[in-house]
Amino acid sequence: xxxxxxxxxxxxxxxxxxxxxxxxxxxxxxxxxxxxxxxxxxxxxxxxxxxxxxxxxxxxxxxxxxxxxxxxxxxxxxxxxxxxxxxxxxxxxxxxxxxxxx
Amino acid sequence: xxxxxxxxxxxxxxxxxxxxxxxxxxxxxxxxxxxxxxxxxxxxxxxxxxxxxxxxxxxxxxxxxxxxxxxxxxxxxxxxxxxxxxxxxxxxxxxxxxxxxxxxxxxxxxxxxxxxxxxxxxxxxxxxxxxxxxxxxxx
Numbered sequence: 001x002x003x004x005x006x007x008x009x010x011x012x013x014x015x016x017x018x019x020x021x022x023x024x025x026x027x028x029x030x031x032x033x034x035x036x037x038x039x040x041x042x043x044x045x046x047x048x049x050x051x052x053x054x055x056x057x058x059x060x061x062x063x064x065x066x067x068x069x070x071x072x073x074x075x076x077x078x079x080x081x082x083x084x085x086x087x088x089x090x091x092x093x094x095x096x097x098x099x100x101x102x
Numbered sequence: 103x104x105x106x107x108x109x110x111x112x113x114x115x116x117x118x119x120x121x122x123x124x125x126x127x128x129x130x131x132x133x134x135x136x137x138x139x140x141x142x143x144x145x146x147x148x149x150x151x152x153x154x155x156x157x158x159x160x161x162x163x164x165x166x167x168x169x170x171x172x173x174x175x176x177x178x179x180x181x182x183x184x185x186x187x188x189x190x191x192x193x194x195x196x197x198x199x200x201x202x203x204x205x206x207x208x209x210x211x212x213x214x215x216x217x218x219x220x221x222x223x224x225x226x227x228x229x230x231x232x233x234x235x236x237x238x239x240x241x
Contacts, residue, residue: 010120010151012195035123038151043196064164068122070157070171075196084164 002027004095005057008034008102011046016101021049024099026056031083031091033062037069042077054079062088111236112143117152119241121171122162127155128170130241135173138180145231146177149188152241153195156187156220158203171203178207183219188228 005024009016017039020030030053032040039046040061050059059080066073066082073082083091092098115134121127138144148156155174162169177185185205192198205220223231232238 008123010123012151013119035120035151038120038154038195041196045194047196065122067161067163068165068167068169069120069154070160070201071154072159 002029002095004028004091004098005030006098006100007032007036007039008100010035010038011044012038017046018049020099020101021053021057024057028056029058029060029091029095031060031062031088032080033065033088035065037061037065037071040066040076040080041071042075047077050077050080060087060091110141110143112145112234113137114145114147114232114235114238116147116149116232116238116240117155118150120151120154121160122165122167126241127152128168130239131170131173133239133241134177134182135180138177138182141181144182145184145186145235146182147186147188147228147232149191149228151195153187153191153197153202156185156202156205157197158201175203175205177205178219181207183207183217185220186228186231187220187222189222189224192222 005020005028007017007020011017060083061080063082063084117130119126160169160171199222206216207219208214209217
């Protein structure tokens with residue numbers, strides 16, 4: 001079991017996602033929620049960085065936060081798994097620890 | 103510019119944050135609607151993550167927050183007819199004008215014809231518009 005890293009800030013606004021990707025150990029999971037879901041969008045200035053990090057991490061994004069911002073599932077980078085709140089809970093229980101990148 | 107009722111100043115509201123994650127977007131909208139009652143010359147600017155405030159199809163049922171995106175379409179009724187979106191901010195987010203709500207107003211000087219009030223403009227034009235303002239409020 002590994003660590004679940006959560007990021008709730010937009011990569012355009014803060015460097016939380018970049019710090020997370022820099023300091024998380026390979027094999028960890030990364031869950032993007034709240035404004036963090038912007039990091040899961042394809043064709044942004046950060047998409048390439050996420051795609052490259054997929055070799056090391058499993059990425060998840062919280063669906064309700066995507067919908068709230070008018071961003072459809074087809075705008076999400078391939079390979080990022082969309083979860084709901086129950087999925088969020090499952091992820092926290094499946095991992096040993098949760099590291100929140102605020 | 104003076105008229106009988108007082109001075110009309112150019113007010114600009116700069117919106118740079120995504121909606122729902124922070125309270126900035128909603129607060130800005132509230133202040134804009136209040137200020138609209140004072141018949142000032144209002145411009146709204148959306149840049150950086152602020153462009154996400156205007157996306158169409160927002161559905162907040164899943165996060166238990168009020169969906170205030172429909173309020174933007176009512177801005178025309180408050181005589182707010184200059185909404186500027188920075189083109190470069192859209193592009194670096196993989197978005198285009200297609201992803202945004204259509205904002206309109208009815209032109210009283212043109213038989214109430216419905217006209218666009220949202221303009222996607224480039225960085226240089228945006229800088230010029232911001233520079234022309236008397237008052238700038240940042241959100």
